[in-house]
Amino acid sequence: MTTLVYLIPVALFLGALGLSGFLWALRSGQYEDLDGAAERILIEPDDRPGDVLQSK
């Protein structure tokens, strides 16, 4: 029974943390271009393949 006194607030706090994280992401516009985000991971910041060899 006493463990509940800790566990319930901990559970609620973690849940609220997740919720506020989501709301923050929503407000900062991270869901505005979902298709773009999915494609952008395929874009290399510097896409000259030669650079990799030169840096060795």
Added chain:
Amino acid sequence: MSCCAPGAEMALEVANAASASPSSDEIKLASRSLGGDIHQTELSVPTVHCGACIQAIEAALGKVENVESARVNLSTKRVSIRWHGDDVPPFFAVLGRLGYQAHLFDPEIHEKDKTLSELIRAVAVAGFAAGNIMLLSVSVWSGAEGATRDLFHWLSALIAIPALAFAGGIYFRSAANALRHGRMNMDVPIAVGVSLAYAMSLYETINHGEHAYFDASVSLLFFLLIGRTLDHVMRERARTAVNGLSRLAARGSVVLRDDGTREYVPVAELTPGMRLLIAAGERIPVDGDITSGNSDLDCSIVSGESEPKAVSAGTHVQAGTLNLTGPLTMRATAAAKDSFLAEMVRLMEAAEGGRSHYRRIADRVSALYAPVVHLAAFVTFLGWMVESGDWHRALTIAIAVLIITCPCALGLAVPIVQVVAARRLFEAGVMVKDGSAMERLAAIDTAVFDKTGTLTLGQPRLVNASEIDPTMLAMAADMAAHSRHPFSRAITAYAGFAGEPKLDSVREEPGFGIEATAGDDIWRLGRRGWAGWKARTGGEGRIGGYGGTVLSKNGSIVACFAFEDAPRSDAKATIRQMKEAGVSVDMLSGDTEKACGDVADALEIENFVPALLPSGKVEWIESLTRAGHNVLMVGDGLNDTPALRAAHVSIAPASAADIGRKAADFVFLRESLLAVPLAMEISRKAGRLIRQNIAIAIVYNAFAVPIAILGHVTPLIAAIAMSASSLIVIANAMRLQATVKAMPEATPTRRRSDVVGVAHP
């Protein structure tokens, strides 16, 4: 451009023909100032499809002088560019070189979708609360007793408060609004049920009761909000995509003042009597008379006539037509609000009345549903009062009835099917305005097609190329490459002959044709009477119809060109499929009888009506409607717009006039007209699934309600029953995905290999 959907590109090629890059004044007018001298311009680039496109555009624009940053939004197919300085950087030229057609995006439409973010926030809050309350409820159901149970109930009550206030607010506001206007909607039973359940549970908690309904009331909200969000996403997504395509009306025009100065004036400030300068490639902003200059006007979007019209001083011109070949000076005779364009908008609004009394299936069902639910709950309360005399027990059971009949499954049934169907259509290149459009499309029995630009591409094609001497054809193609006249573009397609003829100088005579010198010879490509100045002209020559365009060498005609408006690919198959689906097909056009007859013969359409005015098309559709038919209108021109509105449901190609696309319920992006039967088939399947889902919801209630009325429903049963009915409805909607896959595959929208191929050149 190497990547992405070939179909979409073709469709936009057509759009290219009818729009030219806006002037820098126009761009400035459409840009937003961000303080300092930094401006932000929003462009709509409908052909952006994949990662490679994003990279190509951002890299190319980033290198342009004065551009601070460029960001592509793939979901809305938009590019926002921040730039500084007084001169507008050449975005359109850069994008054009990459192969992307860009359009200015209207800043008025550019508003963030506040409702969507509010709905998503509400879903998040309701989901959080529902999860936590469910956790506590499971402990209560599995045997928490006494003080522990009370503690859990109190915690649930606390968690439910923000969820009801924030997420429930959407329903409370809507319900209050409906009641204030003396109407009933589906939000009323939801609002009543949720708040009664909460109040009752609170009473129970205070009195150390065994049962509380916090979990039920909050998870009810959660499920309903999911349905509502899906519904909203579907409508909004298609709407932004449709809005993003090019605009028809000019934003402004260069005005020539009496003192000889030139000034760029927004279209709203143009007044009758002003002298306007219209460069080749610009749209006529208002109705007026030409005072000087010769040119050809593309009137297809206004009148449906496919052949460009030659204009010279004294001709009356209408707003919205495109000036093709030469600069013109005109005198405005009407302000923008009195122009032909505005007239179309008025006709369209007048025609709209016919459609406004259509009510969505969900609305019709809920109109019956809400009173029945309330009546059932109220009768249950009265019955138990008479039976047991225990008001507390009677009220508890009445609430259980309200909750178990929750229109959860009903709330999800319609939007989930529509979202899945809209997704399938989107992948096939068809955008849907809203769910009711699919319901209406499923019910049609008559289809009316416009000719120019719908059944045909609205773009002339050279039909007698095989009869022309290849050397002459190559010569003509070389000359035609210097002009933007539609006929020139059709001839240019035949360029690339090995024995390259050499042209010394080329000049275009607006309204007549192109003259070039090669060595000592003078070549002319254009009107018969002008080009063949030594030949005996007159008559249309051997080839009728669009004949009259010739190539001449030193005044003697050496080749004749015949043009024809090419039917869209698959137009014939489309008509056949429509007929097989039991839909009768008519063709209406503003074009001449001969042009219509040719197309009708080629496409096997029995009924056609030529030479119709815009109001004639509306009358035709209205008479069909009066005869009890549900009419589908497929059209693209400005002259079709009122008809698009008058019909039960309407479809327009992406190359359509901007206001036509806005009036239409569906817009297809690819060249193929097969999108029309495809949209109809998917809509009919979606309609069947929606009716099945509603049937499931009704059957569920038929079982659940008697049990609830008899007082056997515990919170556990209510929660399980509710979730199960929702899950069944969702699973049923997913069947659409499976059935539609069996149809002929449309061109894939993107190919992964291209992304890699472009990323590593």
